[in-house]
Amino acid sequence: MKHLNWLFGLTFIVFTSSGFAASGKLLATPGVSQVEGSAGGGIVPWAQLAGYASDDEIALNGFCSRTNVSDYRLDVCGAQLNVYDRVEFSYAEQRFEVPALNTDIEQSITGAKVRLYGDIVYSKWPQLSLGMQHKSLDDGSIASLLGAKDTSGTDIYLAASKLHLGALAGYNWFWNTTFRYSDANQLGLLGFGGPDSDKKLLFEASTAVFLTHEIALGVEYRVKSNNLGLGEQDWQDVFVAWFPNKYVSITAAWLDLGSIAGAEDQTGWYLSVTGYW
Amino acid sequence: MIKTLFKFVFTVMLVGCVSSNNGTLYQQLNGKQGVEKLVESFINQIGHDEQILAYFKQSNVAHFRQGFITHLCSVTDGPCEYKGDNMVDIHTGMNISKKDFNRVVELLINAMDEQQIPQTVQNKILSRLAPLRPEIIDI
Numbered sequence: 001m002k003h004l005n006w007l008f009g010l011t012f013i014v015f016t017s018s019g020f021a022a023s024g025k026l027l028a029t030p031g032v033s034q035v036e037g038s039a040g041g042g043i044v045p046w047a048q049l050a051g052y053a054s055d056d057e058i059a060l061n062g063f064c065s066r067t068n069v070s071d072y073r074l075d076v077c078g079a080q081l082n083v084y085d086r087v088e089f090s091y092a093e094q095r096f097e098v099p100a101l102n103t104d105i106e107q108s109i110t111g112a113k114v115r116l117y118g119d120i121v122y123s124k125w126p127q128l129s130l131g132m133q134h135k136s137l138d139d140g141s142i143a144s145l146l147g148a149k150d151t152s153g154t155d156i157y158l159a160a161s162k163l164h165l166g167a168l169a170g171y172n173w174f175w176n177t178t179f180r181y182s183d184a185n186q187l188g189l190l191g192f193g194g195p196d197s198d199k200k201l202l203f204e205a206s207t208a209v210f211l212t213h214e215i216a217l218g219v220e221y222r223v224k225s226n227n228l229g230l231g232e233q234d235w236q237d238v239f240v241a242w243f244p245n246k247y248v249s250i251t252a253a254w255l256d257l258g259s260i261a262g263a264e265d266q267t268g269w270y271l272s273v274t275g276y277w
Numbered sequence: 278m279i280k281t282l283f284k285f286v287f288t289v290m291l292v293g294c295v296s297s298n299n300g301t302l303y304q305q306l307n308g309k310q311g312v313e314k315l316v317e318s319f320i321n322q323i324g325h326d327e328q329i330l331a332y333f334k335q336s337n338v339a340h341f342r343q344g345f346i347t348h349l350c351s352v353t354d355g356p357c358e359y360k361g362d363n364m365v366d367i368h369t370g371m372n373i374s375k376k377d378f379n380r381v382v383e384l385l386i387n388a389m390d391e392q393q394i395p396q397t398v399q400n401k402i403l404s405r406l407a408p409l410r411p412e413i414i415d416i
Contacts, residue, residue, distance in 0.1 A: 023376070023380075024375060024376030024379055026382060026383065054374065054375045054379070055374075055376075056375075056376065057376065121407065122407055164404075165401075165403050165407060166400030166401040167404075170396070170397020170398065170400050171397060172400050211396075213396070
């Protein structure tokens, strides 16, 4: 997490000295931070760019999340920079703890996302964004041992999202769909590709309803490929996100991650906090 | 466990789709009196926001009040027809940014909260006003 400390330090200096905070978007519309560092839900990257920057603002956000399932734990911290609500840059560090092997797997992810069209609230058609996530394992020995082809890889995704005002008996309804081209095994934590398996197009989706201005209740689904032949399964979660103001959001979720590296029924909880400047 | 939660969330959404409210939006706003109170709160919100108040320097508040009351009455299916200046004419030359447009939306939400207008009615009002955005910003 060395890079992150440096990044947060720099961010702190820049933003406390300028007394600046982006606020040009409506509350909750940027979404939260997903486990690979992009703006999104918990497991799916969304079409929105991170933070409250409008087309004449810059926003910077930091987040940390913890995922605790039956046999594993995943801690992630990261940051996102939104430039004029056109481009999002993100960086995240993941630490995947495997108590049974008394070992940690660490991965860093650098991401970028470009908004191609629209605004999730106002445009007639959904907001559309194209993104990439470049992932690199610090130590690829476990991945190689399991039969992964590579210890780094790049995902490319196209996401569409829309918020429909008052669409569900007056409640605001949000949905996002993402198509990801990837060969990552369990986010890349178990490497990339397999013995006879290559990149595939994978579908991901999220939907949520806003119970109040500040609270959204939703579900997510992420299709996964089984490159290593270890029975990797699709991920799903049910989440509650709370946006008390434009400076912080808190997300809690219940997850079902299926089988991970041969250990079945990985269910558990997820908690994430994002701070916005 | 997660299957049950999934079902619960989808049921909430489906029930939301099927159920419906009675009367026009105008009636749900408590008619003429409700609309007038809302516009009064909205003007009060604008008056306390330096960033947005700047746009109103040249405006006649009484004219704005009456225009917005009639406009709101009209878009909520009340017994009014808005015959005032069109949105483009009003906002041309103001060069309103997306950020400031959203700030005005937030002031309207504050005003609706202040008038204790239910969440669902608020959202429906916003959904009817939102399509006007291209006739208001960046001109």
